[in-house]
Structure formats: structure tokens, C-alpha cells
Amino acid sequence: MNIPERCSVAIVGGGPAGSALAALLARAGRRPVLLERDRFPRQKLCGEFLSMEAQALLKRIGCLEAVLALRPAVITGARFFSPSGRRVEIELGAQALGLGRVALDETLFRHAEQSGALAFEGASVTRMVEDADGVLLEIERSLPDGSHTKHLLRADRVVAAYGRRSGLDRPLDRVFLRRRSPFVGYKRRHALLPGAAAVAAELHGTVEIHLFDGGYCGVNIVDGGAVNVCLLAKERVFAAAASSPRRDAISKLAHLSPSLRDRIEALRPDGEPLAVAQLTFTAKEPSAGSILFIGDAVGMIAPLCGDGQAMALESAILLAELMAHNDGENLPKIWDDVWRQRFASRLRAGRWLQALLMRPGAAEASIRLLKPLPFLAASLLAQTRGALTEKA
Ligand SMILES: Cc1cc2nc3c(=O)[nH]c(=O)nc-3n(C[C@H](O)[C@H](O)[C@H](O)COP(=O)(O)OP(=O)(O)OC[C@H]3O[C@@H](n4cnc5c(N)ncnc54)[C@H](O)[C@@H]3O)c2cc1C
Numbered sequence: 001m002n003i004p005e006r007c008s009v010a011i012v013g014g015g016p017a018g019s020a021l022a023a024l025l026a027r028a029g030r031r032p033v034l035l036e037r038d039r040f041p042r043q044k045l046c047g048e049f050l051s052m053e054a055q056a057l058l059k060r061i062g063c064l065e066a067v068l069a070l071r072p073a074v075i076t077g078a079r080f081f082s083p084s085g086r087r088v089e090i091e092l093g094a095q096a097l098g099l100g101r102v103a104l105d106e107t108l109f110r111h112a113e114q115s116g117a118l119a120f121e122g123a124s125v126t127r128m129v130e131d132a133d134g135v136l137l138e139i140e141r142s143l144p145d146g147s148h149t150k151h152l153l154r155a156d157r158v159v160a161a162y163g164r165r166s167g168l169d170r171p172l173d174r175v176f177l178r179r180r181s182p183f184v185g186y187k188r189r190h191a192l193l194p195g196a197a198a199v200a201a202e203l204h205g206t207v208e209i210h211l212f213d214g215g216y217c218g219v220n221i222v223d224g225g226a227v228n229v230c231l232l233a234k235e236r237v238f239a240a241a242a243s244s245p246r247r248d249a250i251s252k253l254a255h256l257s258p259s260l261r262d263r264i265e266a267l268r269p270d271g272e273p274l275a276v277a278q279l280t281f282t283a284k285e286p287s288a289g290s291i292l293f294i295g296d297a298v299g300m301i302a303p304l305c306g307d308g309q310a311m312a313l314e315s316a317i318l319l320a321e322l323m324a325h326n327d328g329e330n331l332p333k334i335w336d337d338v339w340r341q342r343f344a345s346r347l348r349a350g351r352w353l354q355a356l357l358m359r360p361g362a363a364e365a366s367i368r369l370l371k372p373l374p375f376l377a378a379s380l381l382a383q384t385r386g387a388l389t390e391k392a
Pocket of ligand 1: 163294296
């Protein structure tokens with residue numbers, strides 16, 4: 001299939017946000033063009049914890065059954081460890097999932113395709129130029145045989161779902177680029193060592209968060225029984241512990257947390273590591289000119305909240321609903337207001353919680369306080385959650 005020369009809606013990025021929007025628009029009778037730089041299956045840096053809210057949103061997108069068919073691990077509780085190893089257990093109150101992004105993202109992308117979107121993999125948008133006649137997209141396509149082609153696509157409306165940071169942000173002069181961010185993310189898949197039955201039993205049904213000075217690390221079982229280990233740390237902490245080789249970053253950081261060291265000793269790496277720098281958790285502009293942003297492209301919640309994928313899906317659902325009623329010139333202004341009302345306070349709450357728990361003294365005090373009051377922890381996390389799922 002060839003990329004068309006003209007379309008009414010082009011969506012840049014086929015992660016959870018872009019694929020969800022493409023599926024919803026297609027199911028509403030439109031024919032969006034979905035452009036994804038990578039080819040599936042592909043890895044993605046993520047804790048791979050899929051919140052209960054995300055499942056209700058997947059149902060609205062019409063994709064929950066396909067996701068459950070991937071046989072994700074079931075998660076019903078969370079366990080937080082302070083830097084000294086003190087722990088608190090929290091009942092999630094509903095069933096969350098552990099599901100690898102390799103499987104999830106491809107399933108969502110195929111769902112968009114099957115719903116009627118014109119979906120292209122290996123299609124990297126290299127330039128977006130807005131003029132009176134819409135937006136002109138320059139696209140470089142890499143084909144499975146290794147060849148490359150160039151395309152121009154004119155779209156009446158462009159939705160940018162290209163994730164937390166892209167070369168496309170620079171020409172749009174987005175404000176967040178002016179500030180350096182100190183956060184690094186790192187993830188690696190692991191397998192449980194034979195004889196690690198006690199750790200396997202503890203991890204079963206639980207997501208663990210190990211707090212340490214300047215960061216935290218999530219550990220949870222995902223589909224297929226693999227253990228995903230994913231951390232967020234201040235750049236200085238990461239650099240000091242993991243200067244070389246980066247492949248070994250998690251075991252190098254484990255000395256900062258006895259509970260994490262205990263887990264790492266029961267695991268062996270089973271996959272290539274992924275690392276990203278310059279992670280920001282502040283809200284960005286929801287629109288630039290006529291271009292609208294969804295998902296991480298407008299704001300990523302602190303990973304500790306385990307709700308980034310749900311927010312990406314939720315922003316797609318909200319925008320699809322707006323576009324069904326009004327896809328006119330004033331949509332960017334409306335989207336700015338709707339996005340801020342829905343998400344800005346959640347992002348702030350996530351940042352606050354993350355900053356608190358990255359400080360060892362505050363982390364110890366919080367875990368001590370929450371131990372007899374686990375419902376308080378659940379209600380703190382609820383501040384980072386949305387209410388849209390009630391409609392599901
Ligand atoms: C350390 C860490 C841990 C996390 N853990 C969790 C967790 O456990 N649970 C959770 O729910 N969330 C978690 N998140 C957040 C979650 O990963 C994101 O919120 C989610 O991926 C956002 O989806 P998205 O579709 O907006 O962006 P993405 O998933 O980033 O998708 C963007 C897509 O756009 C494509 N793209 C980029 N540029 C172009 C281009 N120029 N042309 C075409 N395509 C392009 C990319 O290839 C990508 O496929 C975590 C994040 C981090 C950093």
C-alpha cells in the first residue's frame with residue numbers, strides 16, 4: 001500500500017496514543033493515516049505495568065479482548081521498599097496487568113489497521129510545514145527489503161503522538177526544550193534463576209517499587225513469565241553507578257537499595273537493555289498552530305504512578321470525541337483547555353510524589369507512615385488517576 005498524497009487526518013506516531021486515536025477515528029467512519037517510524041515488533045522503554053484504568057480504556061477502544069489474549073500477568077498488589085529495605089504492601093483494589101510493550105504496541109497498531117486506518121510502519125515523519133492549506137508532511141519510508149523512499153503527504157489536520165521528545169519539536173520551538181531535564185530511564189528484561197522460588201512467589205501478582213537516593217526501580221512479572229526491571233534515576237546517580245558498561249546498570253545501582261539487590265541476585269538478564277535520557281514530567285503545550293498533541297507528546301506522568309499508558313489512551317479517546325463534534329479552526333484552543341483540565345493536576349501530583357520519594361529521608365518517613373495506613377497510599381496514587389474510565 002502506498003502512502004496517499006492527501007488525507008483529512010494524519011497521526012504521527014503509532015504508540016498507544018496514536019494507534020488508539022487512529023482506531024477510534026476509523027471506527028467513527030474517517031480514514032486517518034497513521035505513520036509509525038519503527039517496524040513492529042519493537043521494544044519500548046517502560047515499566048510494563050498496565051493499570052486497571054488502562055484496561056477500561058482499552059475496552060472503549062475495542063481492543064481489550066485482543067490484549068487479554070496476549071496472556072498478561074495479573075497484578076493485584078503493590079509493594080514499596082524504602083532505601084533501607086522497609087516495606088509497605090498496598091492492595092490495588094482491582095486487577096492490573098504486566099504486559100510487555102513488544103506485544104501491546106503491535107496489538108494496538110494492528111487494531112488501528114483492522115479498524116480501517118491507513119497504517120504505515122517504517123514511516124518516519126521528518127518535517128511538518130503548516131500553511132493555509134493544512135500541513136505538509138515529509139516522510140521517509142524504510143521498506144522490509146532495506147530500501148528507502150520519500151513521500152509528501154498533505155493533511156487537513158495533524159495529530160502528533162510521537163512520544164516524549166522528537167526532532168519535530170525543535171522547529172515548533174516547544175518551550176520544554178529550553179530546560180535540561182536531569183532524569184534517565186533504563187529497562188531490561190530478566191529471567192528468574194532456577195532456585196529463586198521464594199522471590200518468584202513474592203513477585204507473583206505484585207509490582208514492586210524499590211526506592212533509593214535519587215531514583216526508584218520497578219520490578220514486575222510480565223507476559224511469558226519474564227521479569228521486567230525498569231528504573232528512573234537522576235542523571236548524576238545513574239552516571240556515578242553505571243559509567244561503564246551501561247549494560248550492567250541495574251546491578252551497579254542495586255547497591256543503593258538492599259531490597260533491589262536481593263531481587264537482582266535472583267535474576268539473570270534476558271534481553272538487551274534500553275536507556276533514555278532527558279525525561280521531562282512537566283506539561284507541554286497541547287497544540288502548536290493547527291497541530292494537536294496527545295500522549296507523552298503533551299505530557300508524561302511520573303512513571304511511579306504506572307499510568308502513562310492509560311493517560312496516552314485517555315487523551316486519544318478525549319480527542320476522538322472532540323473531533324467527532326468539531327474539527328474546525330477553534331479545535332486547538334478547545335483541546336488546550338480540555339487537556340489542561342483533565343491532566344495538568346495529575347501530572348503535578350505525580351511530580352510531587354516522585355520528588356518526595358526520591359529523597360531518602362522522606363522516603364523512609366513515608367513508608368513508615370504508610371505501613372499502618374496502606375489506604376492512604378492508595379488514595380495518594382488515586383490523585384494521579386482519571387475518572388474517564390467510569391464511562392467504560
Ligand atoms: C522509565 C519509564 C517507565 C515507565 N513505566 C510505565 C509503566 O509501568 N506503566 C505505564 O502505564 N506507563 C509507563 N511509562 C510511561 C509510558 O511508557 C508512556 O506514557 C507511553 O508509552 C506513552 O505512549 P505514547 O503513545 O504517547 O508515546 P510512545 O509510546 O512513545 O509512542 C510514540 C511513537 O511515535 C513514534 N515516533 C516518534 N517519532 C516519530 C516520527 N518522527 N515519525 C513517526 N513516528 C514517530 C515512536 O516510534 C513511537 O512508536 C514509563 C515511562 C518511563 C520513561
